[in-house]
Amino acid sequence: xxxxxxxxIDAGSLRTPIVAVLGHVDHGKTTLLDRIxxxxxxxxxxxxxxxxxxxxxxxxxxxxxxxxALVDPTDFDLPGLLFIDTPGHHSFSTLRSRGGALADIAVxxxxxxxxxxxxxxxxxxxxxxxxxxxxxxxxxVDTTPGWNPQEGQPIQQSLEAQSDRxxxxxxxxxxxxxxxxxxxxxxxxxxxxxQDFQSNIGVVPLSAMTGEGIPDLLTVxxxxxxxxxxxxxxVDVAGPGVGTVxxxxxEQGFGATLDVVLYDGVVREGDTVVVGGRDEPIVTEVRxxxxxxxxxxxxxxxxxxxxxxxxAAAGVKIAAPDLDEAMSGAPVRVVRGxxxxxxxxxKREVRExxxxxxxx
Ligand code: GDP
Numbered sequence: 001x002x003x004x005x006x007x008x009i010d011a012g013s014l015r016t017p018i019v020a021v022l023g024h025v026d027h028g029k030t031t032l033l034d035r036i037x038x039x040x041x042x043x044x045x046x047x048x049x050x051x052x053x054x055x056x057x058x059x060x061x062x063x064x065x066x067x068x069a070l071v072d073p074t075d076f077d078l079p080g081l082l083f084i085d086t087p088g089h090h091s092f093s094t095l096r097s098r099g100g101a102l103a104d105i106a107v108x109x110x111x112x113x114x115x116x117x118x119x120x121x122x123x124x125x126x127x128x129x130x131x132x133x134x135x136x137x138x139x140x141v142d143t144t145p146g147w148n149p150q151e152g153q154p155i156q157q158s159l160e161a162q163s164d165r166x167x168x169x170x171x172x173x174x175x176x177x178x179x180x181x182x183x184x185x186x187x188x189x190x191x192x193x194x195q196d197f198q199s200n201i202g203v204v205p206l207s208a209m210t211g212e213g214i215p216d217l218l219t220v221x222x223x224x225x226x227x228x229x230x231x232x233x234x235v236d237v238a239g240p241g242v243g244t245v246x247x248x249x250x251e252q253g254f255g256a257t258l259d260v261v262l263y264d265g266v267v268r269e270g271d272t273v274v275v276g277g278r279d280e281p282i283v284t285e286v287r288x289x290x291x292x293x294x295x296x297x298x299x300x301x302x303x304x305x306x307x308x309x310x311x312a313a314a315g316v317k318i319a320a321p322d323l324d325e326a327m328s329g330a331p332v333r334v335v336r337g338x339x340x341x342x343x344x345x346x347k348r349e350v351r352e353x354x355x356x357x358x359x360x
Contacts, residue, residue, distance in 0.1 A: 014233045016082040016313040017225040022089045023109030024117035028139040029087035032208035051292050054246045054259045055315030056083045067215040082313045089123045094329045102244050106134040112173040116180040135202045142207040144170045152211035197224050240334035241267035248326045256323040268309040274346045276330025281350040290317040
């Protein structure tokens with residue numbers, strides 16, 4: 001990459017890469033996300049992992065604690081990873097940002113015993129079409145006959161603890177998976193052998209159930225983002241917020257609200273926003289920005305807590321008047337200032353983006 005741009009990127013202006021989890025039904029997408037969310041509790045660190053609306057943020061400090069010797073945190077200046085909670089390729093293909101995929105990077109979950117299945121193939125086709133970089137999570141290694149589970153350990157440690165018999169059973173499955181990937185036109189290998197992640201797909205053996213290999217997955221995602229996406233992660237953190245609607249939901253006391261993934265800039269209470277609607281872009285004013293309450297307070301009266309502002313990348317619920325006709329998958333944009341021309345320009349952009357989504 002260009003050394004000049006490397007120098008001008010200010011670490012404070014790099015956003016979190018957005019990660020999506022795809023794969024065939026029952027291959028373990030939900031379990032993997034739950035395990036990543038649950039790790040915060042295990043690490044026993046306050047604020048180790050933050051729950052957002054529709055997403056989970058894992059900061060670099062947590063990744064480096066989980067990964068131990070795998071990660072030197074000084075190698076990274078991206079702040080961490082933001083996992084979109086809604087798994088599945090249906091939501092992936094409808095979630096866009098400026099015509100591309102909303103997710104910057106993806107995890108394709110494949111059950112090591114089951115191998116490629118119809119929805120694995122579909123997911124690969126979508127990743128190819130959108131040009132989304134991905135890694136393969138070869139899940140359920142713990143179901144290998146004779147497996148000796150190593151809770152939460154990096155996969156090499158875990159492999160060292162296995163019998164030759166269990167190792168070779170697992171290897172057979174993994175090589176079959178690597179073969180399936182090559183059948184789809186991807187050169188793939190165990191992630192620790194991959195030098196160039198742009199031309200090779202890294203395969204991470206893991207178990208969403210026991211957590212072994214998850215430190216490796218987080219490390220690989222972090223490394224890939226750092227190496228290949230630093231420029232795309234460079235955003236105007238103080239600029240007007242830009243995001244995509246995950247869902248339009250009725251909430252008691254708020255009426256129709258938007259669950260949004262913000263991928264650029266900042267949104268504040270009171271901001272004017274333009275949202276893609278069924279007929280016309282909706283222009284409204286943010287009444288409240290809401291996040292889930294931390295687990296400890298789950299019995300509190302209200303499910304959400306208000307925040308004054310949210311910075312990309314993040315998931316957030318936006319409460320505002322007139323959102324009934326808003327659409328999931330639609331763009332959301334903040335307009336700052338009273339400039340009528342700026343508002344019209346943003347409305348035009350939102351209309352154009354929506355037209356693009358409807359064509360595809
Ligand atoms: P999804 O449909 O892809 O979201 O799959 P789920 O996460 O619901 O998992 C499907 C089933 O596989 C559930 O019964 C999980 O408990 C089980 N499962 C998921 N990951 C693992 C794993 O790593 N090891 C084992 N033994 N079971 C798993």
